């Protein structure tokens with residue numbers, strides 16, 4: 001869509017504004033989520049997280065984290081948020097497509113996330129194998145993967161964990 005703001009890599013100077021956008025979108029309850037166990041003590045995958053800017057303001061973000069599924073390296077997508085004033089214009093989809101394209105260009109094989117299947121199925125995500133375990137309670141129907149290489153989502157098993 002032509003009116004979607006420009007998307008660019010998240011820079012260190014953006015961190016506070018991104019944190020504020022995430023806090024506003026999810027509230028403090030986000031820290032109790034199982035996916036957060038994979039982010040705490042971890043570091044974002046260098047160069048893969050992005051922001052969307054409009055008029056110098058950050059209005060969208062998607063962060064990417066290195067993880068492993070068993071012994072298979074993967075990238076965890078999230079948090080992912082769009083400012084309420086900018087929703088339903090295709091920006092969320094553009095952010096997901098941007099981070100997945102960056103991960104693919106970096107040679108990654110697989111993106112994984114915990115999210116709403118109806119939203120992410122449209123972007124090519126599929127349900128993960130039931131043989132994958134998360135570090136806490138989760139509805140497995142919300143654990144979704146996008147293969148970036150042929151066959152990358154097949155045969156996944158074991159704990160989703162820090163790299």
Ligand SMILES: CC(C)(COP(=O)(O)OP(=O)(O)OC[C@H]1O[C@@H](n2cnc3c(N)ncnc32)[C@H](O)[C@@H]1OP(=O)(O)O)[C@@H](O)C(=O)NCCC(=O)NCCS
Nearest residue numbers: 025080081082087088089090091092093114115116118119
């Ligand atoms: C989810 C979110 C990032 C989508 O951003 P967006 O820029 O509005 O996304 P898009 O424009 O690409 O898509 C919007 C469409 O997806 C739909 N959609 C949004 N969230 C959805 C969800 N959780 N499940 C199913 N559909 C959803 C909207 O209804 C909208 O449909 P419409 O255009 O017919 O109104 C945004 O709503 C947001 O920041 N929500 C709060 C944080 C959050 O839930 N993040 C995702 C965690 S997995």
